[in-house]
Amino acid sequence: MANRPARGPKVNAAGLSKADYNGRPTTLCKGCGHNSISSQIITTCYELSIKPWDIIKLSGIGCSSKSPAYFLGQSHGFNALHGRMPSVGTGALMANRQLLAVGVSGDGDSGSIGMGQFKHMMRRNVRMVYIVENNGVYGLTKGQFSATADEGQFLKYAGKNELPPIDLCIEAIVAGAGFVARSFSGDAKQVRTLMKAALSYNGTALLDIISPCVTFNNDESSTKSYPFGKDNELPLHDLTYVPSFEEIEAVEYEPGEMQNVDMHDGSTIQLRKLEEDYDPTDKMGALHRLQWAEQKREFITGLIYYDDKRKPLDEVEMLVDEPLATLPDEKIRPPKEKLDMIMNELL
Amino acid sequence: MANRPARGPKVNAAGLSKADYNGRPTTLCKGCGHNSISSQIITTCYELSIKPWDIIKLSGIGCSSKSPAYFLGQSHGFNALHGRMPSVGTGALMANRQLLAVGVSGDGDSGSIGMGQFKHMMRRNVRMVYIVENNGVYGLTKGQFSATADEGQFLKYAGKNELPPIDLCIEAIVAGAGFVARSFSGDAKQVRTLMKAALSYNGTALLDIISPCVTFNNDESSTKSYPFGKDNELPLHDLTYVPSFEEIEAVEYEPGEMQNVDMHDGSTIQLRKLEEDYDPTDKMGALHRLQWAEQKREFITGLIYYDDKRKPLDEVEMLVDEPLATLPDEKIRPPKEKLDMIMNELL
Amino acid sequence: MAIREAASQAAPLPEGVDPIVNDFSIVVATANGTGSQTANLAIMRAIFKMGIPVNGKNIFPSNIQGLPTWYHIRVSGDGYVARRANSEVLVAFNEATAIEDLQNLPSGGVCIYRDDLKGLPNREDVSMYPVPVVKLLKEIGAKGQFRDRYTNMLYVGVVAYLLNIDLEKVDLALDIHFKRRRKLVDMNMDVIKLCYNWAAENLTKTDPFVVEPLDKTEGKILMTGNDAAGLGTVFGGLTVCTWYPITPSTSMIDAVNAYLPRMRVDEESGKATYAVVQAEDELAAIGMVLGAGWAGARSMTATSGPGISLMSEFVGLGYFAEIPGVIWNIQRVGPSTGLPTRTGQGDIIPAYYCGHGDTKNILLLPGTIHECFQMGTTSFNLAEQFQTVVFVLSDLDLGMNTWMSEVFDYPEEPINRGKVLTAEEVEEKGFARYKDLDGDGIGYRTLPGTKSTKAAYFTRGTGRNSAAVYSERAEDWLETMDRLMRKFDTAREAVPAPIVEEMDDSSYGIISFGTTMYAIEEARDRLAAEGTKTSFMRLRALPIGQAVRDFVAKHDRVYVIEMNRDGQMHTILRDEMPEMNMKMISIAHQDGMPLTARYVVDRLNELEAQHGK
């Protein structure tokens, strides 16, 4: 299957058309940011020629968490409980370490009820793309403030939000995550590039994607709205993802303008810096920049932090290469001699 | 009661002896760090002449969380569920905003199962002293690693800890807390001073006190041990707490050596700087310093971060001054006219 | 668009046809998120204002926009308000379901439909009324977001004309809905009248359904159960309310949030005599409730199934450490996420036994919106009297749908704070928190802040003696647990008594609780008309008291009717009355929809054929 079949340009290296990556028709609102993200997931997987059975999709509860039904219809999916996607994902990836995993959550799902699991997944570095479709409200329950809502924001239904927002990128970095990015569902190209890189990452990759809720939180006064995002997005860099099987294009740049991040699977992320001093491999710099952005209501996007020194959980656990799920009986039940050995010790 | 009674120096301004602040005999291990902290709570409340009925003590589950039974025996206490002290405290302080509250938790209780409630309490800024008796292990369940254990640490029973530690001070700051301190249960004076200041703070005051578990985690190779703490404690400043009713002593210092923090109740924290550039009112500086300390295994102590711009939850909720708990019936059941008004609207 | 005059004449009945007056159901099929609720409520409330009993049920999807939703309006001169499986009058405004909706119409029914629906067949046995939506919208000049809104008003006009609904009452209905903002009312009335006129000019009535004014709604209100419950807690002395959003409980909190600032701001200080805290999840919500209850608040939270599961550990603590707190469970269909926008009664066992170890909790079971209001007080009183967690088990049907009721009386139940000692009492008589001084299993408590050095005690979920001191002794454990059982037994006669309607010479008894009563009442009338007399007991709380035993004892057979799969109440009742258990027969059915009288009649007849002699 490695070679493109003869059918023409409409299929990818896996022999699949883009439609093969579709899911069921969306039931989200027209214009919902989450729908754009679903599209980017479809495109990404198509472009990377991922086989549908090699990837799983996971989610919690919310409009965002419903969306896995609307992409990758030929892949297994698990729409779990509110705030609990991380644990379900962790279990699934222990059972089968060969799977790629895309988790989709919401700001309420991850920042409110799911804060604990979110933080501990980052600590464990489970190999998975963790997408937060961040709209600053609880969409599915009709517009209450979530933990990422702007301080002082006013919504007709929910009133005034008196609490400071939780910044999930900061939370992920301080919890130990090594791939932390922020993007905007209106910026399809960046979303796609980050997604590809995230799928190459050897651990938990957080994509905090601002994804406006057009029904409940799309006024320009909200930092989670389309108008605000479109007017204020401040990419830290232009990103290009170069998969392992492609050559890196050599383009001339000013010194210091370009930064390459080499990933464990041989792929590379090329960053053309838009913000001069920004170096995503500098943890303190990243935290500092995020704090600053929050104070100034700046909407920075891009690969905020990158570090690949930590092992993912499956390596820490020193798992055999094959999925635990399908080990043959002989490998999961020790032979009689081993039982006899133990019994002898106890006799 | 404001004047000292005639009995002599053995009672405080509330007319109580120090023994009046004792609890039941401790059942913790001899030498446990938590016992020293209990002593400091006793001394602090005695020295501040707090009336026992004006203060409540709250906790989760663990050796640390048992300790409220061992101090302030004449105050109401609530030993709640594992990881859930923050919510119980929030409820209690909504019911009665006049109470002072001391919460005691452990690193497992707050950093593992309680991460979500910990973070959200900081966000809400409930007026309460939140003490984490941090020993890097689950004491009461006999020595498993908690979320604050050192990365790479080895314990005979628990094996090697492969996960990075969670720094509760960082967690508190990024979640919005305005009084964040770290101390060492071996440093009685500092603990006491911080506790007094914390009791004056108009919001959630986190005291992350390294409190060695002598039974399961006291080897000098652990950053949570006595030997390590004694050898490595690096106070950022010398602290003095000056209650509102006392004059601030004017002492001569080099310029920049001294910093005064004025608190909302009229009291003052005097900091004599030991680390020249450290300014606890600078949020990014504080985060930076904590990150740095973690990387270098430095054991910094003192008032790490201070900010009093946020209102505590009871003020955000605009509660009446009296405790909601004891409002008379007329205040909690509207008169008949109000019901008639509503009914008329629906007729 | 100028204010229009409506045609003065209602649709004339076809000749030779007997009218069907005030006894039919309307179903409006639209898509979610299009704002049709305003239109539907206008129709319902207008009929109500004509003096005719009504009930409105919204059958909606778990979705924000675009999926099918059905609004059922039952019109019943006899006052029946249960759901009917089939409606006679269909407003088919949703393309996605129109064909199936039309199929479901009984012969002789009415179909009012958008004329641009694709593929809708004609049914000869149904009166078909097309509405040219696009043309009418153009006439109105509605653009953008107004198109959706006005589309809904179109059918209001047509329905009003065809069914003979008084337009003045429609105006009144909108006036209430829009809280007297006349401009909004007039804009909408204009559209309605335009369509009314259009219908008068273009449609010929071929069906027999009409409304005629009655006098049966005088002094009555229309309200949802969640609004009533929210209002009830405000009058019940609520001081701390915590919550986490979950359908169908959220609208109860919306009501609390709406009423509190209007009624419970302290007049002197202008400050709040209450705190409402949106928690980060249900674990925190119930933790805050117990913390507040412990410190002396009248505290509550509202949630639904998944929330109950998450609250279990805290509920067990509340039971054991004896802390007051109220949980409103507006039930939806479980297990798990289940059908989050459908109604059921599946949390009886989960709530009764909520917690691990031996726990048993007091449950209140409101069946009317008036009871929702009353239990706002009762639940706090019981929680504080019994120092325990009290559940109120409402459901989506009661909570989110719109019901008629007599005007609520000012609560006659006084606020009862339970056994709380003052500093003086403590100093005088001493204090042992868990001592059973009165033999009712209930100890005395003190609140934090009580100004006595003897008032303090330490609350915990671990074993303790009667002085609240930690204890692992077997005797102390037994004493505590036996006392808790005794306390639970005391509650039997203190909780709201069941409501009984007996008929002389009844063939059998029926027990139910909550909203199944509406279908059952109608079913009983029908059965009585067929010659079968029945007696009916509606439970309003658990644990049961003597009245329930007496009722069962009196009858040869008692059918226990409930909306779940496993007959949970039946299980509890049989456990409570083992000596009479074979008399109790379960009718348990849950498919997400409110029970119908038809179902009840059929099942009763079917089972009677088996069990009756």
Place this chain on the structure above:
Amino acid sequence: MAIREAASQAAPLPEGVDPIVNDFSIVVATANGTGSQTANLAIMRAIFKMGIPVNGKNIFPSNIQGLPTWYHIRVSGDGYVARRANSEVLVAFNEATAIEDLQNLPSGGVCIYRDDLKGLPNREDVSMYPVPVVKLLKEIGAKGQFRDRYTNMLYVGVVAYLLNIDLEKVDLALDIHFKRRRKLVDMNMDVIKLCYNWAAENLTKTDPFVVEPLDKTEGKILMTGNDAAGLGTVFGGLTVCTWYPITPSTSMIDAVNAYLPRMRVDEESGKATYAVVQAEDELAAIGMVLGAGWAGARSMTATSGPGISLMSEFVGLGYFAEIPGVIWNIQRVGPSTGLPTRTGQGDIIPAYYCGHGDTKNILLLPGTIHECFQMGTTSFNLAEQFQTVVFVLSDLDLGMNTWMSEVFDYPEEPINRGKVLTAEEVEEKGFARYKDLDGDGIGYRTLPGTKSTKAAYFTRGTGRNSAAVYSERAEDWLETMDRLMRKFDTAREAVPAPIVEEMDDSSYGIISFGTTMYAIEEARDRLAAEGTKTSFMRLRALPIGQAVRDFVAKHDRVYVIEMNRDGQMHTILRDEMPEMNMKMISIAHQDGMPLTARYVVDRLNELEAQHGK
């Protein structure tokens, strides 16, 4: 300290006294955290190695250091292993409880005590043997942390001398305990021998209690239930284990962690065929179990009461979305935190109904350590066959105390992965996840990673049709829920059958489960000796099958014995067998201590006086 020789002679019996041989209990009272467990196990294992049946129970506080703890060793030539309320031989080494401990001794008992205990009275009717601890420690030259350790060994020497325990067997016991590290063994044996010799020189035996070699433990092992369970899961094909520490389940995970690396490292790669993850809490632990089960692992977690409460929401998801997973609940005393180091059976109802809405879960109920081992396989098999959450309800007594057993046989139960389709099967026959093709209520599933574009399905906790597509339709809901019920019914005859011991002409039946069987077996023998014959059924699982019905049908009265307050199993059995419910009489008792035969005999006789004719 050189290796010593022990005096060759055991203590001579006092003249004219009939010896009491191999039939008494020893209780050792010490303080927690002093390491006395090694000494106690040495005594017990030495007696065991002499061929005499024993059982050891640790009654310990919820504390790390300094609080009273009692170790009970039952010595029974007849093989009884239940707890006895009073022990005849007391080792009083804890000042805090010594006076009370001495009071509890029956007349004619033995008290071996530290001679420095303050205020210990002399009891004339008891053989008092003082041990000069300080003096002996000085003689040994023990300092620092060794003082505590050696203090415990002191009493081993004295007890061995007085009771005639073979020192070679003590040596053997320590050899096993210290895993053949001879140096440690010898150091301890030295102390023991010193004290043995001291006792021989200084004490005169005045009591009749002795052990004498038997041949009743040949081929038997001593082990805790948690060790056996841990080992069982390792042989049961465990692949993903998640956990959060909680007493008394932690030691089961300790066993898993100890055995896995020894037995389940892949020989070729040297890598692990398993993952063990310490979760951040129980919500995460069960979430991981379900994620892993969904992806095809044999996954489990172990917890206790509070954990079960926290897991409720996920358990409901597992039930409804049909995901395999195993939860070991090592029960302790609840509600709430309760008595965390005491034993009970209070989570039957909470586990059976765990989840909101209508859920019912399969429970396994091990009663022996051998069953703990076997259920390591059975639990995974049932979870995968029935695609659901399976609970195994052990308890602290079984899990943490030390029991005798026959050597475990290699599991005869094959590993059963349930209905899982391969890519080829999917391609060939198609796939509808929730279709009941076999009429047993169990659908076929596919695992993520199955290399077919038709293998995928979407798992969720919301309503769905049989093809796993989201659905809110009433019919789909009913179909799903009915099938789940059918599946549960299929399980009735697939779970481990009860064990029945009938006596001819028995007066009544007894039903129990778990560790109550030991007291019941002893009680039945005593009753039989008094002339009352009884039949006994020990349940090993829920839901019940035909065998249970038959057993109840056969007897006029059946006593259901369990360790909780509310008679939870009794409630379930009566619900399952309503037509026979009045036959079933509850004996429910929970005070944290394992049941005694005395209690069982007394209660049965008392109730028989009421209910028997």
